[in-house]
Amino acid sequence: MVGFLAHPVAKTRRHLRRYGEIADVLAMHGFANVADQLGLPRPARRVLLGRRASGEMTLPERARVALQELGPTFIKFGQSLSTRPDMVPDEFVRELEKLQDELPPVPLEEILAVIEEELGRPADEVFEAFEAVPIAAASIGQVHRARLRGGREVVVKVRRPGIDLQIRVDTELLTDLASAAERRTTWGRRYGVSEVVEEFARSLEEQLDFVLEGRYADLFRLRLEPDSPVQIPLVHWDFTTSRVLTMDYVNGIKISHVAELEAAGHDLPRIARTLLDYVLRQALIEGLFHADPHPGNIAVREDGTLVFVDFGLVGFLDNRLRGWIGDMIIGFVVGDERVMAEALMNIGRVYDRSGQEELALEVGRLFRRYHNPSLSKPSVGEVMLGALRGVTKYGARVPGEGALFIKTLVSIEGLCLRLYPELDVPAVSKPVADLLLRERFDPARIYDMAKRNTQMAARLAAEFPERLQRLMNKAESGALRMTVDLGEVQRLQSRLDVIANRLIVGLLVSATLVASALMFRSGLGPAFFGIPILGALGFLTGFLIGARLLIAVIRSGNI
Structure with a gap:
């Protein structure tokens, strides 16, 4: 419980309850060790829940089911991770791709209430027909067919009531859990999970804004050639807000x-x-x-x-x-x-x-x-x-x-x-x-690139003395900070250890050979056929150790 209390997160009642739900779901599906690594709360029932993890499901399957149970934000996070094969193993990618971004439909009365609140008038004043059964009901929006006053067939996408608050709470928790992962685990640091979650949260925030979605649709449509074989439906801006998006209905067969x-x-x-x-x-x-x-x-x-x-x-x-x-x-x-x-x-x-x-x-x-x-x-x-x-x-x-x-x-x-x-x-x-x-080889493009690079080089040259002075001031004041890759430091330390050991062995071999030569010269100690035994042993020892050191250097390829 100490690790959990150390999290730098605002402990509202909603946050605390949600942390407990996340911990329970992780434990239920056999990920109690992950919850422990992240410092999540440890209720007494965790051990019992952990035993309920299905032994028939694979690890990736259990991960998918856990994310599905945690709700829309975590489903979308899992879908986002399925696009990162550079971070996530293949078997997890294949399983996360199965996550379904579908929820039971919101009652029609609530949908019509959102439309009236956003457009400032009842839905029946805008639409002469509005189908009660949605054609899609996803985690963020629900889509209905309708017909505008005047007969234009449209689709209306309405944001689910309350989903923005739920998503914002969950993304806050994911941000804090990512920060904990980077502080407490090697995998969190290796994959830079805070950056991944930040990118995901930004994308999800954009998906909540239907005005932005409409602008993106316009952007794609404006990029089309006049005779393009592709069509992008028209956005009806008079009936579009951040929570309601109205676009042309285009009939067609799913591809x-x-x-x-x-x-x-x-x-x-x-x-x-x-x-x-x-x-x-x-x-x-x-x-x-x-x-x-x-x-x-x-x-x-x-x-x-x-x-x-x-x-x-x-x-x-x-x-x-x-x-x-x-x-x-x-x-x-x-x-x-x-x-x-x-x-x-x-x-x-x-x-x-x-x-x-x-x-x-x-x-x-x-x-x-x-x-x-x-x-x-x-x-x-x-x-x-x-x-x-x-x-x-x-x-x-x-x-x-x-x-x-x-x-x-x-x-x-x-x-x-x-x-x-x-x-x-x-x-x-x-x-x-x-x-x-x-x-790439268009002369005008090459000229523009050369011009930009020249301007950048000139600007950097002009700013260099000032930047160097700031750097030196920081160094003198002790405010200069450097980021060190511990993996590289460890590899460097291992390499220095090898160099130091070889240097010490080389010095010992040299000293042994010098001492042996002195013994030969002075004739000290017992002799065999006039050859000093201690001197001969010294030469032999020095030769064998030196030969072994030379072989090690040759094998390393660093000679």
Whole structure:
């Protein structure tokens, strides 16, 4: 109980009760040791609860069930972790992907009350029809079909009453638990769980704001070409607030309903190529992507147009990340594992490149697996996902947006291959790779980049004396702080220990040889055929120890 009381968190009654619920659920499913590591409360019934963990379920299955029982925030956190194969083992990723973000529907009266509160008038003054049964009921929002005054068919997404408070309490607790994990566990420090939770909490806060979701939908729609085979529904801003989102209703067949699409006469190979090409272009050219591409969020209209809905989860790639992922795509298309390995090292911010050649070999094995037509269809997503797992052994810390896009790409590829199993992924990816190469070597772009770099260098040169003075002032005042990687310190200490031991042994060998030489010269001690026995033993001992030391140095490769 001492560890729990030491947590720097506001101990409201709600927080304390929730901490107890988390501890009980963890213990019930056999994770009492994790609760102990985090300093959670230890009620007397914990031992009994811990014994109830099902022995028939695997560890990943128990983790999934525990998160499901803890409610919407933890379900979404588990789903978020399933996009991080660089942090989470494969068997856990596969299990966390099964988490269902579904809840029983909120009664219609409560939904209509939220609409009236947000729009400032009763729902029947805005909508001439409003379906009582929702078409979706997720953890944050509930979606109903409706018809505006004037006959426009729309869908209305309404935030669940009280869900914002529940999520904010849970994200506060997750933040404190992440901080505890970094203080108290090696795995918490290794994976930087505070940064992961902070990123998750920020994303979840955005998903609570339906105005932001509407703006994202507008952003995607404005980036479409006039003749684009993709459609984004129109947002009705007069009937949209942070808790209510009203968009056009677009009728279509879910993209996962392959038989229904075939029966309707759709060209499935064209749909598959269009979907993959659109996602690659949006991410690598425009720098944004729909980060929740499950089958319910993509439909096909009667004329074959693809419709994307639900922009609550959107990813953005900055120029550097876009460039590095673009390098991975280019490396995949041309079949160059070294290009992919270098891009991975850049994405993972790995500055020690001693393992790059080994990583290239690992990527090469993935190429051979996924480029061999007799084994499987080439998959850019699977190669990138496998390479992402491989780079973590070199201390990589992959940005969340990068890992999220790679996971999104895997999902999109899966949908495309269900539509058209013979899809040639490299062929579809090649036009995007060519576009990236042309963009990279565009003279205007090179000039702009050189201009920016020159301006940055000039600014840094002008600021250097002042920054150096501030650094020296901090050092003189004792205010200078340095972050030390303990793992590197331990490795350095081990290396210094080896050097010191070898130096001591070398000095002892030298001293033994010198003493033996003096004994030979002076003739001290007993002799055998005129050879001083002590001197001969000294020479032999020195020779054997010296030879062993030399062999050890040669084997280490540091000669």
